[in-house]
Amino acid sequence: MTAATALLTDRYELTMLDAALKDGTAQRRCVFELFARRLPGGRRYGVVAGTGRLLSLLRDFRFGDDELRFLRDERIVDAATLSFLAGYRFRGDISGYREGELYFPGSPVLTVEGTFADAVVLETLALSVLNHDSAVATAAARMSVAAGERPLAEMGSRRAGERSAVAAARAAYIAGFGATSNLEAGRTWGIPTMGTAAHAWTLLHDDEESAFRSQVAALGAGTTLLVDTYDIARGVETAVRVAGPGLGGVRIDSGDLPAMAAAVRAQLDALGASGTRITVTSDLDEYAIAALAASPVDAYGVGTSVVTGSGHPTAGMVYKLVAREDASGGWVAVSKASAAKASAGGRKAAFRVREGAHAVQELVTVSDGTRSRDDASRHPDARALQVPLVVAGEADSAHLGAEGTRSARAHHATARAELPVQALALSKSDPALPTVFLER
Amino acid sequence: MTAATALLTDRYELTMLDAALKDGTAQRRCVFELFARRLPGGRRYGVVAGTGRLLSLLRDFRFGDDELRFLRDERIVDAATLSFLAGYRFRGDISGYREGELYFPGSPVLTVEGTFADAVVLETLALSVLNHDSAVATAAARMSVAAGERPLAEMGSRRAGERSAVAAARAAYIAGFGATSNLEAGRTWGIPTMGTAAHAWTLLHDDEESAFRSQVAALGAGTTLLVDTYDIARGVETAVRVAGPGLGGVRIDSGDLPAMAAAVRAQLDALGASGTRITVTSDLDEYAIAALAASPVDAYGVGTSVVTGSGHPTAGMVYKLVAREDASGGWVAVSKASAAKASAGGRKAAFRVREGAHAVQELVTVSDGTRSRDDASRHPDARALQVPLVVAGEADSAHLGAEGTRSARAHHATARAELPVQALALSKSDPALPTVFLER
Known part of the structure; x- marks a missing residue:
């Protein structure tokens, strides 16, 4: 198996790139947003996980000789696109919720900004990582709440694909598990192992x-x-x-x-x-x-149910173009119109509004595509939820490796502590916080 | 990410190895069996997938300097075990159902034979691969039946962990899908890509x-x-x-x-x-x-449901010691006694018994641990289901790569054609064939 991640990609991303290079739209500035339309299974909150892994995988998202040969031999893109891909590395910006943070329907979990060419090719990889890891973390958080002070160990590697098992151990750890049986998770992410x-x-x-x-x-x-x-x-x-x-x-x-x-x-x-x-x-x-x-x-070992998201093995997040430059260089908010899948166009800023110690609202402010000047200072009882993750192609190393994983775990504990206690019930219900969109 | 697969393993396998090297049982000949106790969700048949991937991953199942350093630094095993692992490669035999074959409760999908030390450490990797890939293939086969002659494309990469997505594309192809959106699946396994x-x-x-x-x-x-x-x-x-x-x-x-x-x-x-x-x-x-x-x-594109096993994301197979040498070198069939998880000890041979064109029974003959002389010639209307996959540590290359994948797909079509038509209904019911155990 190769470490290169560039082909962990749906074919249509590269054929769209190919067509966009031909008609000039490849260079339009774009804002893509990764978000969930809903929480699966009557869950009260979701848990963002995978961010640190995605940033690592992004460093290997390059088209080397082997990748280019495959694309050429299969005639997937033309020579000009091959030449573009040979020099490709992501040079845009990514901001998003800190790993371990809670999310709700419509929370702008990741915002990817760059040219269309920069950003469109990351769709599959970003969704694969965030959908899997967040599904596991969301289930794991509920188990962690149910276990209270008793320690929980993740032992489900045998019930998940062999590499997803490592990611699942990491996601469960972020959401409150104390250890894993998976040795690779111990080596790669510094998670305590047990058996x-x-x-x-x-x-x-x-x-x-x-x-x-x-x-x-x-x-x-x-x-x-x-x-x-x-x-x-x-x-x-x-x-x-x-x-x-x-x-x-x-x-x-x-x-x-x-x-x-x-x-x-x-x-x-x-x-x-x-x-x-x-x-x-x-x-x-x-x-x-x-x-x-x-x-x-005294202690619980959990296998199948945590690595498969306890009935909901994918978080169902999507990656959508929400704003782009027009021909004259101005920003336009865009969105699909079909009723069931309608989504809010425009660039978002997100805040967790609190009353006293407790979170009460997910506030999402929407602008066209202009980078918002909105910040927490305009919402004195709110906590800004987005942080820079990648700036001009360079990932913030604080989110990487074992250190990033520990820090995501600590952040999750803090964010979960803000929820009112009734939000921690296991029963099916509506999201614990309403998401309120505010057009700026 | 490293290509080494030896740490895709639950910690207890190595601590059991450590203890077995100390008390001498590590050298006892053992037969481990990988099988499913039941088919999930009222499914009528399961589809074996992952075998070819497992054989590839087995070649990288070695403990190099990095792996050994981790095990030493974390004090997971002692110096004698580290030294054993440094020289480890699987030297035993694996036989099993051909990839793409159908399976039923109790079908001996894989039989792993070697010393305890040889075989115990493969438990997690073998289960991770077979459980994930078989869950996807089992769901995909039902979709393929439902689609009839219309082509099916797998487009679910974004709803699965990024490496499991590649495996899922392969499993769906084996079970009757015609193409995938996943480029890495095209490159690694020769699967047609679309978008x-x-x-x-x-x-x-x-x-x-x-x-x-x-x-x-x-x-x-x-x-x-x-x-x-x-x-x-x-x-x-x-x-x-x-x-x-x-x-x-x-x-x-x-x-x-x-x-x-x-x-x-x-x-x-x-x-x-x-x-x-x-x-x-x-x-x-x-x-x-x-x-x-x-x-x-004219054509279907299927995403989430196929990569997540359509409600059953893991096949729930287990890896159990079924026979071992005793202190005097004879074979003893062994099994766990607890009622709900009782399993049949002993080495198995498996046959699909047919009447005319149709399969009617999964026949499993059981011996203690002696290699059975049972063969299809004793069951003239039966097809022997097990083939040698690894002999003395060497994988049969016919099962590897794109060629092995194509051949698994062809075998699946043949095996599915033997089922009576009522077995292809989507409704929940009992397994289409009864599994009959015969003590020899």
Whole structure:
């Protein structure tokens, strides 16, 4: 697999570029906006994730010899366009919501400005990254709310495409998970990694006791033993006998979890292992986590549901041209007219309006295409939501790598703390904040 | 991003390896099996996809200096395990269902044989690839059935993680789609690429007519024009006026598609453009495609629903130890006992039993761990489903690259043609074939 990202692109972007280079519109200044028309599944808020990854991928968005050869051999664009692409790198500006920020219908999550040629080719990559990562982060935030102070680990790599799994671990971490099982996510993004043992470990050995003895010998009594391969009560008894009452933890991966957790806690306490922690991991989602709130569970491991967005695997964001230069160099706000997909043309500035400690409104001011002079000072109780991410093609390095990921996680916690408590309910409803558009 | 795939792995696989190297069980011969306990969502059959990708990724499954440094710095495994990993490459055997084959609950989709050390570390990567790709292929096959002879294009890259999008394009192609919008899928897997134009193309221009004129000038009258940016009837009129009655196609991306398709067809015919094709693309899934069967639609473009498995984004396959050597070198069939997740231990051989032209049963014969002598000759009306994929660490190159992808697509068509016609209904029901386990 190549690291080049330029062909992670829908063909029509390059054929539009080809046609625009011929008729001169390729050089028109454009503003594209990435936003969601709605929140899926009656969610109350969305969580922006993927921004830091997108900025990294953008650095590799170049058309090298291999990419150009493919485009030439397949006759996708003509020679003039090939020559343009050979020199292409994004030279425009991108501003947007900080990674980890909440978003609502119509929030201008990213604003991409440049020539049509600069900006049109980023559509697919930007949407792939933001739609996937934001879907995971949005689901993960709900699980994090449901788990309260109890730690959550993401363990769903096996239920997601192998590279999306790494992105999902990162998105879940930003939205409040504490660790991941995915080693590449640890290496690339600095996320703490964790793990216990699989049923195969017990089955590999002649009996459960030998398996537990070997695991404790290798990893210490602080390890977590998987106790449900055969019979849970016998598994717990064996685990404490082998590791002693200082056993770090047991994991339960099947059965009726509230009942199991209570029984295992009572058994552990009776065996003197009152400090041994109980981790549960069987097909949890935000609702199952919430249903375990009163159970003696110490930690949750979540797989399928978090990496697949808990029923909503894509955030459904779109990338739309909202303003462009006209032939005389002035700005024109533009938008599609079809009713169901109508979107607001014009360049946006966005603010989270607060009353006291709580967010009450998503305020989006709209201008034609002129860069707005609107700022938070005009809205004293509001927080400006957009920050510069890329300026003249150069990404702000604060958003990249492990540091950017940690900072997105911290920002998410701050932004979520502004929501009124009823916005954190898991039930389906309207967006927690109304989005108000204000024409300037 | 690195091309190395060895850290696309859950941490517990390496800590189990670490413990197994210490107690000697790492060298026990093991048989792991990758299978699905059930088909999601009342589906009648599953489609195996990802095999060829997995074999490619396996070649890069090596622990280089960077990977080893991470594992050492994070103290994930000890020095002896690091040294083992430095020399690791998979040296075992993998057999399995041909890519594109159908599968049913309990079908032994992959069988991985080697030492515990060889095989345990492949769990996450194998599941990530097969679960994602098979989920997409299973949904895509249903869309392909619903579309009948009409061509289907995959256009969902923007709704999937950027690398999963490439894999999704490939899986959809295997299951019957004819093309993809994703250029990287064209380059890497030889899949035909296609595209039309976005609303941004029309909005970039001073009016719809200028946009259409430029597109036709650049791409010829055979191009497909997107006619729903403003008013569809006016869009169609302008399109034919600009391109002439030889216009290749129009695309409709919004509105009530059956009504729109009929109106646009009538308008095109009245304008003399009876050869102009109608492509529809608005949030289609297998049900929407089926509902358009009687409408004058010439081609479908499918996005979100195919790349997200149409409601089931992961196939839910698992990777389980089913047999291992005991201390004296004999084979022991093993399985987890917990009721809800019980699975059949033992090595499996699998056959599709047919009566006349039609498949009637998924026959799975079970031995302890001995390599079965069972073959199709014992089942004269049956087709053996497993083929060697990797022998002593070497992948069969017939399954790799563009050639392997084309061959998987052809095999899928053959396998699907064996199903009785009622198995192709979209309605929820039981698996089309019963899986029968036979202890040998």
